[in-house]
Amino acid sequence: MSTPKTIVVIGATGSQGGSVVRRLLQNPSYHIRALTHSPTSATSQSLASKGVEVVSSDVNDPSTLGPAFANAYAIFAVTAYWPSFPTLGRHGAGEEELQQYKNIATAASKVEGLKHFVISTLPSAEGSSGGRIEVPHFDYKARAASWVKEQLPGLWEVTTEFWHGKFPFASLFRSPGSQGAYIVPLPGNHDTLIPYAGDLHHNVGVVVEAIINSGPKAYGKVAVLATDYVTWADGYKAIEKLVPEKRIALSKIDREQFIKIWREWGIEIADQMAWNDEFTDWKALAGERFLVFEELGINEGELVGFHAALEGLKDKIF
Template sequence: MSDKKIITVFCATGAQGGAVARALSKDPDLHVRAVTRDVNTQKADKLKSLGVELVQCNTSNPASVRDALSGADGCFIVTHTDFGKQNSFEMEVHEGRQIADACKAMRVGSVVFSTQRSSRVLGLQTRHMDAKAEIETYMHDLDLPLTCVMVPCYYEQFMGLFKPEKIDNNKYILEIPMGTTPMHLIALDDMGVVVRQIFNNWQTFIDKTIGICGDVLTIRDVAAILTQVLRPKTFADKPLTVNDYRNKKDFPGVSDWANLFTFRMRVDQIFNIHHTKMIHPQMKSFEEWARENADTLHNVL
């Protein structure tokens, strides 16, 4: 281990952090330190089986965060949005600042942060985007050795947040208020590989913001691919407005997601599939991912 670079990964049992930890664990020259609030979970056990070091950390405790970064050459940071809390924005910004301060204090040499653009330019409130944009500004003010990765929606969200609704035997609809505006998407595992490439080519990417992307599809395109891959199931795009989505759906953060869709439709995005493929040429399209995960998709649906 003494010859290996130590990379600390925050939120390592979450979607992005987990993908990054798994990707880094495949590099024999890296020692991965996975930070989580609870090391006694199935997700934590899976990381441990990959040879990843597990570290329990309370990110609201500065000393705990500094311990997680002790001796680290680099770290990947993604902050958590607790949509169920009224003060989730303030909580996330506080968490991000605590980690940033600890990176500065511990002199971490390379910091990769999963960021987003602020929706406030349109007068919107999108807490998970706005908090990350504010944290990024704070990190720049600290003059951290920083690369920012802007991550779009994941393919995997079509098994979760964007899961198609069953309306009849083998008939499903997708209710995502993007109209004819294409969505930028990526597989979580590919996102992890991109971050690994950034750490391994640090001087190329330092001080850059990279909008990564694996595919660009309308919701109608997504429905057509799912129909082709998952027959006899069929899928259709059911158009609805952002306000319809806000009023019909019932889950914590629905207004934030509605505002995200508004922002993505009204503001030019920086996600770039061409640049991402230059970093990770084996990146999967949505169709390739769907075919590889067809059995899981069938079971989830």
């Protein structure tokens, strides 16, 4: 029996990394090394009890990454924008995320024999709109991919980008005096098609495993996790159908009023929705680099789509 190949998973206790770990645990060909800054946490200890090698590492500290990447066959890298957003702001959180990716990629480029570098990024709103629309939690991830391509061409040769669509969860606000109705204020077009990732907790692992298994055919490509394209209106209608005793009304709100309510967070989301209104087709955004599920060997039925994922969230929506 051959020795299992080491797959390093950054963010193994989060939603994306956790999905990758759960999927790869089912594959005896791989040994999983989970990187976390909290190796003694309950989640980390749970992973260790299942045979995962849990390693203490910090993407903000490059000195911890080299040893953590030793002998890696593949690395799955994801960073987190939103935790730093309240303190660093839109661009500050993005700059931090970009530096984290630089730290990760620089360390990965020094791993002898690395066969795959899979990075969780997103399309560039700034680039696709010709600079008219900035969405930092998209743009800095896209800049990270460009940096790898320009500065670490050897690593780029074994790199695959992974874009995931929206997670099907609802932002609902009870309307006072309405006897239990909910209202959803949206600064975007209600009929805009939104790419949904389906069940993110399941699907990410399926796609990332398929990328690693695909080897060279995935190099330089973009795997887009979008199981369904659903409009905002139809998405909330699906929630009403799922929970018929609830009433949901979508309300068009202009950008200034949305920002007045949500402040800097409102700017980020309003700009994302403005970009969504213009750029709905992520396959087109990926262009010739787009990887279809069939190329990755993902069979019909392996991914959990929007409506099935929503069913699983039924008890958490309201």
